[in-house]
Amino acid sequence: MIVTPWIFARLAAIAILGVLLQLSFFSRVELLHTSADVLPALVVSLGLLGGSLTGAVSGFAIGFLVDCLLVAPLGASSLVLLSTGYLAGIFRERFEIHSALVPPLLCMGLTLFAEAGFGLVQLMLGVDAPVSPLVLRDLLLKSVYAFFLGWPIYLILRRALRPALVEEPRVTRRRQPTVLGA
């Protein structure tokens, strides 16, 4: 990704909009007693489009903003989301995205990773109350929601950041002219 000041401003606007939407909308809407968490999917999409560095930096920034707005211990969300963005970026740098299913599947897998990672960080910081097994249901449902939300998020971000994306040349198969009967 070629990050010009204009693209940087777009990235910042995407991060702020994503965080506001998460806190004001997605966190407050429950389906099957679980709300969706779109922030890991947002970071995964940025990592897939911009590479590991963009993924890690945007993950750190988005996590930092969330922790600031929720007055949570600073650094916890940053650590988890920067790892998520970095992994998504590494995937993009090492493998080619052949199928349209890759972004949503990656959003699902890495949301699972992010939610588990966030739980792990919280447990390491100390949880004073018993933990219900329903945490697992929450974790799995959030991943399923990320699968369905991941694809539109990826498409919207690809459109928003198109001027900055390094387009890989498309490999098109040329048809050999055929002669009837040959």
Next chain:
Amino acid sequence: MYRKQVRRRRAVLTLLIIGSFLLLTVTYGQSSGGLQRGVSTIFSPLQDVADRALKPARDAISWFDETFDARGENGHLKTQLEQAREQAVAGQEALQENAQLRKLVELDRGPALAASAYEPVTARVIARSPTVWQSAITVDAGSGDGVRVDDPVISGDGLVGRVASVEGGSAQVTLITDHASAISAKVVPSGVQGVIRPDVGNPEVLILDFIDSSRGVGVEQAVVTSGWRAQGLASLFPPGLPVGEVTHASIVEQKASEQVELRPFADLANLDIVQVLTGGSRG
């Protein structure tokens, strides 16, 4: 060239990880810093606008979810209604209990708040934390409205939580389902005392812990804040605020683990309007 890029990438990643750990080390266990307060103050008007703009969409999705839930709950509620009718007819005691619960629900006019110096400030919920590990909401009333840290927060149904940090026009509220929450409470009318703790990951269940196992607690009994005061120290919550009702209280479990399960009265998943009880004295 490629190696230089890889080296730069690794350096940035290492820097970010170290930064995260540094932030965690410096800020963990402390109250909100100036930076967090500043960011929160800048973003609270934006959150307020986003909350109002997105309310119709939220309501539409909630309607689908509630309809889905309502079908499952219908049979269960019918059974409950029959039981409640039988109990109401059965004796005067149940009627008295019912009247007590009704009084408790009328929070603002009830004795729990009328006798205290608390001034309720009505606020709208503008944000909510995305994970089950932190149960917190942001409300659009802050220090400018007289809100202070540790003020109790209630909804029309009962206790919701307490204020964790305050800015000029907004405040963060730690819900009673947050892992750091602990509330001294008692069962009415039996008077059994205990500490309410959350069951992390299951916002529909609270645990009343450390109860006196020799005195039985029954299902559907209400639990209210005990509001103790001793040697210059006082509970953060005034006495008599309804918290929940006992949903699971087997004798064996009470004897073995000295705890029972509650369902919070307040619908913590769908909070929209809450009241912050400001101005109370806390010893």
